[in-house]
Amino acid sequence: MSDVLQACATFFLFAVTAMFAENAVFSRALGVSRLVKLVGDSTVDTLVFGGLMCAVQLISAPLAKVANGLIQPLAFRSAIRPLVFVLCSAVAFAAVLGLVLLLFKSAAKDIVAVLPMATFNTAVLGVMLLTATQGFTWAQTMGFAFGSGVGYTLAVVVVTESQRKLQSRSVPAAFKGLPITLIYISILTLAINAFTGHRLAI
Numbered sequence: 001m002s003d004v005l006q007a008c009a010t011f012f013l014f015a016v017t018a019m020f021a022e023n024a025v026f027s028r029a030l031g032v033s034r035l036v037k038l039v040g041d042s043t044v045d046t047l048v049f050g051g052l053m054c055a056v057q058l059i060s061a062p063l064a065k066v067a068n069g070l071i072q073p074l075a076f077r078s079a080i081r082p083l084v085f086v087l088c089s090a091v092a093f094a095a096v097l098g099l100v101l102l103l104f105k106s107a108a109k110d111i112v113a114v115l116p117m118a119t120f121n122t123a124v125l126g127v128m129l130l131t132a133t134q135g136f137t138w139a140q141t142m143g144f145a146f147g148s149g150v151g152y153t154l155a156v157v158v159v160t161e162s163q164r165k166l167q168s169r170s171v172p173a174a175f176k177g178l179p180i181t182l183i184y185i186s187i188l189t190l191a192i193n194a195f196t197g198h199r200l201a202i
Contacts, residue, residue: 011143014136018147024123025155025185026192031123035152036181039160044114046160050153052096052111052118054146057127060085060092060119061145062138064128085128086120093119123152159185 024030038044067084071077093115100111118124127148131141159181166180175183 007139010137010139011146014140014143015147015150018127018144019151019154020192022144022148023151023155023192024126024148025152026189028126029189030126031121031152032182032185034117034121034123035156035159035185036178038156039163039181044117045110046153046156048111049114049118050149050156052115053124053152054149055096055099056089056092056119057124057145057149058142059095060088060124060128061131061141063088063091064132065136065138065141068132081129082125085125085132088128089119089124123148158188 018024021027025032025035038046038049064085067088068081071080071084074080096119097112097115100115101108104111127145130136131144136144162184163181166184167176171180
């Protein structure tokens with residue numbers, strides 16, 4: 001029983017760490033280009049995207065951990081690791097696609113349209129790389145994968161909510177749109193890094 005509680009505590013600790021201190025966007029600069037596209041796209045539901053990303057990462061991260069262990073003895077493992085991780089993403093994509101078609105038949109078309117961008121992006125690949133190469137336990141891997149998905153979703157929400165103020169008349173014309181959004185993300189990144197310092201906690 002104590003082992004189960006310890007694993008749950010580890011899972012939630014790493015999930016909270018990934019959400020805030022190690023946020024994929026603000027601390028790792030992963031998926032920024034995708035985030036900027038999501039902010040301006042009213043056709044994509046943020047919560048649907050976030051849910052799909054969490055599902056993909058909860059499947060792909062443990063797959064990447066196993067695959068990384070299998071290629072570890074190979075001398076050329078560094079060269080093939082990116083390809084292996086992309087294959088793990090593809091397997092996760094297929095698994096989530098199957099679940100969506102099975103469980104959400106009525107809304108499957110809209111959800112499936114979002115699935116590719118929730119699967120194939122640098123945020124997902126970055127989480128696989130971190131969990132596979134940092135020597136995380138299974139509980140840490142799953143917690144970090146889940147927290148990264150939720151943290152990315154929170155980043156999208158925060159930046160989306162800022163757009164109303166960023167469109168203010170006080171913003172110079174040269175900075176309107178993408179430039180002011182990137183400046184805003186940079187300031188948020190500095191604020192997040194104030195909690196962890198210059199060195200990342202994980």
